Amino acid sequence: MRELTERELIKGCLEGERRCQEILYSRYARRMYAVCLRYARHELEAQDLMQEGFIRVFEKLKDFRMEGSFEGWIRRIMVHTSINQYRKKSFQQERFGMERMPEGEVGPEAVGRLGEAELLAMVSSLPDGYRMVFNLYAVEGYDHAEIAELLGCGESTSRSQLAKARRLLQMKINASSTPAYAGQAPH
Amino acid sequence: MRDKHPIDDLFREALRNASAEPPPHLAEAVIGAAQQRRRAFGWFRRRYVLGGLLLLTAGAVGYWQLRARVGNGDPSFGEPSIAHSPTPLEAETPTLSDAKNGEHPVGTITTKTDAASENGGSTTRAQKQMGASYPDLTNEGLAASVVSPNVEGVKEQHGRTLVEPVEPTSEYRTDLVVPDPAITTLVPASPADGVGTYGTSSALLTSGTVLADAAPMRLWPRFPSQQDAVGLPVAAIIHPAYVLPRGDWWIGAHSAFYASHREWSGGSGVLSDALNESEAWTSTIGLGLMGGRAWRSGFGVSSGVESERSEQAYRHVDKATSYESVVNTQMVTLNTQVYYTTVDTVITPTIRERVSAGSDTRTTWRIPVEASWRTRMGRWVLGARCGFAAEFTRARASASLINDDALGGISSAELPPTALSERYPFSMVGVLGADVGFLLQERWIATASPIYMRGLFNAASANSVSSSPERAGVRLQLCYTL
Numbered sequence: 098m099r100e101l102t103e104r105e106l107i108k109g110c111l112e113g114e115r116r117c118q119e120i121l122y123s124r125y126a127r128r129m130y131a132v133c134l135r136y137a138r139h140e141l142e143a144q145d146l147m148q149e150g151f152i153r154v155f156e157k158l159k160d161f162r163m164e165g166s167f168e169g170w171i172r173r174i175m176v177h178t179s180i181n182q183y184r185k186k187s188f189q190q191e192r193f194g195m196e197r198m199p200e201g202e203v204g205p206e207a208v209g210r211l212g213e214a215e216l217l218a219m220v221s222s223l224p225d226g227y228r229m230v231f232n233l234y235a236v237e238g239y240d241h242a243e244i245a246e247l248l249g250c251g252e253s254t255s256r257s258q259l260a261k262a263r264r265l266l267q268m269k270i271n272a273s274s275t276p277a278y279a280g281q282a283p284h
Numbered sequence: 285m286r287d288k289h290p291i292d293d294l295f296r297e298a299l300r301n302a303s304a305e306p307p308p309h310l311a312e313a314v315i316g317a318a319q320q321r322r323r324a325f326g327w328f329r330r331r332y333v334l335g336g337l338l339l340l341t342a343g344a345v346g347y348w349q350l351r352a353r354v355g356n357g358d359p360s361f362g363e364p365s366i367a368h369s370p371t372p373l374e375a376e377t378p379t380l381s382d383a384k385n386g387e388h389p390v391g392t393i394t395t396k397t398d399a400a401s402e403n404g405g406s407t408t409r410a411q412k413q414m415g416a417s418y419p420d421l422t423n424e425g426l427a428a429s430v431v432s433p434n435v436e437g438v439k440e441q442h443g444r445t446l447v448e449p450v451e452p453t454s455e456y457r458t459d460l461v462v463p464d465p466a467i468t469t470l471v472p473a474s475p476a477d478g479v480g481t482y483g484t485s486s487a488l489l490t491s492g493t494v495l496a497d498a499a500p501m502r503l504w505p506r507f508p509s510q511q512d513a514v515g516l517p518v519a520a521i522i523h524p525a526y527v528l529p530r531g532d533w534w535i536g537a538h539s540a541f542y543a544s545h546r547e548w549s550g551g552s553g554v555l556s557d558a559l560n561e562s563e564a565w566t567s568t569i570g571l572g573l574m575g576g577r578a579w580r581s582g583f584g585v586s587s588g589v590e591s592e593r594s595e596q597a598y599r600h601v602d603k604a605t606s607y608e609s610v611v612n613t614q615m616v617t618l619n620t621q622v623y624y625t626t627v628d629t630v631i632t633p634t635i636r637e638r639v640s641a642g643s644d645t646r647t648t649w650r651i652p653v654e655a656s657w658r659t660r661m662g663r664w665v666l667g668a669r670c671g672f673a674a675e676f677t678r679a680r681a682s683a684s685l686i687n688d689d690a691l692g693g694i695s696s697a698e699l700p701p702t703a704l705s706e707r708y709p710f711s712m713v714g715v716l717g718a719d720v721g722f723l724l725q726e727r728w729i730a731t732a733s734p735i736y737m738r739g740l741f742n743a744a745s746a747n748s749v750s751s752s753p754e755r756a757g758v759r760l761q762l763c764y765t766l
Binding site for chain 2: 113115118119122123126127128130131134135140144147148151152155213214216217220231234235236240263266267270
């Protein structure tokens with residue numbers, strides 16, 4: 098059967114066709130779920146974000162002007178859904194011991210061995226504020242002024258949280274690489 | 285300026301286009317929720333369409349009625365018309381002569397006299413027929429309203445328009461008086477004057493009747509229809525009996541827009557508090573039909589039936605916290621001698637969340653009984669109403685809250701229909717409202733009524749958790765007076 102084009106898919110969804118909604122979901126679900134996992138604390142929250150995000154996608158579909166990337170548009174909705182969720186909740190900032198974390202470089206060996214799932218787990222394990230700022234800055238490409246506006250915080254807060262997120266991730270990467278080198282003889 | 289960092293690069297490259305397999309049940313949840321919202325909106329649209337069709341149908345019926353009455357020559361609507369002659373007419377087309385000083389322009393209709401007139405009787409055939417058809421008409425009323433068969437012309441005396449009778453002949457002439465604006469002052473035009481909007485000056489004057497001597501005009505005259513008019517002379521038709529009914533029956537269709545929610549009570553209090561927290565105000569639409577009777581004093585009673593359907597978004601987060609404690613013991617020993625001991629207990633709380641989200645659908649049928657009072661200000665109508673309504677609610681819930689110690693207190697679960705119906709028992713609600721109406725036509729009135737309703741009592745037992753409705757909104761009603 099011929100694969101539906103993006104335009105046909107959108108048109109079908111706008112008419113409320115269940116089949117088109119299923120195709121649209123299955124086409125973008127995997128990538129969007131990864132986005133949700135990056136912003137969520139755990140899988141249940143990611144599923145919640147995913148559900149809310151896709152419902153918003155179906156609701157806002159009439160506003161999509163068929164310009165630019167459709168996937169990028171869906172991704173933006175997912176990110177904004179995550180931000181809204183974050184702003185709704187008052188998370189306790191977890192700052193214990195962050196100031197005393199050592200600075201350091203990411204070892205290239207460690208990077209090579211880390212897979213997507215592990216990196217995703219590392220991001221998910223970050224405290225909420227750090228995770229949001231790191232995702233928005235490092236992965237999505239927002240600058241600090243935009244992040245401050247999105248999250249309703251100051252630019253300095255965004256900068257400091259990014260720095261702390263980086264240090265924490267670096268620690269986690271180093272920690273994950275340590276057992277692999279233990280006991281190995283140099284070549 | 286963006287600062288570069290190797291950590292950023294690492295994660296961006298790895299995660300920017302990462303993908304992960306979502307759990308399979310999520311697809312059904314997403315598509316189901318999207319379809320449900322669409323259905324809800326579709327139903328919302330259908331309700332608008334249904335309401336619009338109802339109003340259009342009511343408007344069309346009203347228009348048809350109006351046209352039918354105008355077509356019947358009812359003088360209360362539009363231009364007056366000369367009624368049919370009782371006998372085969374050889375009528376000349378009325379010709380209007382130019383107005384002279386102090387006189388009104390007149391036209392002339394010449395008809396053959398009927399038997400009664402030829403016999404010179406004082407009672408015309410028209411009177412006889414009217415007496416037969418309308419027994420409530422008195423001779424005095426007829427004498428005052430029916431013109432003598434022979435009429436020569438119209439003169440003005442003391443500001444009144446008079447018709448002078450002439451000697452009976454084998455033919456009689458009825459002068460057709462063209463309405464004059466000056467004469468219209470003789471006709472009370474305002475309902476406030478104790479006279480209805482019926483009997484326009486032109487209708488009355490066409491018959492050539494002395495208005496001041498006519499039977500007292502009252503509210504709500506009863507006009508004969510075209511069928512009734514066949515066989516009656518001009519004057520008899522145009523001067524109907526004015527009857528004063530004590531009240532009017534009316535029917536109406538309405539759509540109502542409410543903000544509503546339910547207040548939960550009963551049981552131990554813990555569950556009802558949790559249900560109250562998850563309950564939010566939501567907008568609903570009601571459609572209904574009502575009928576009633578309005579008396580001349582302004583008081584009225586009404587009753588009918590109304591259906592209301594609402595969608596209540598539901599979301600509850602079940603939270604459970606578990607604690608894991610680890611005891612770290614440190615000892616400093618030399619040979620067998622313990623020099624130093626520390627014991628640390630590290631407690632790690634883990635919060636687990638379970639999100640239950642869905643949508644409840646509630647369908648309510650209501651039978652209101654209301655008392656009202658209204659007063660007119662020109663074409664505007666102001667009033668107030670109060671009453672009560674019997675309310676039957678049927679709910680279809682995706683999930684609801686229960687208080688189960690085994691599940692850690694308040695948690696969400698799907699309830700069986702019987703348990704769910706116990707939460708929405710039969711209720712009596714109090715109704716308070718105000719009316720602002722506008723008379724579109726003589727019999728049509730559009731009313732906007734701000735309404736407040738609150739549950740007074742329900743049929744649930746005190747031990748079970750139940751809900752009472754509360755809603756505020758506006759009811760838009762289109763009424764037709766029978």
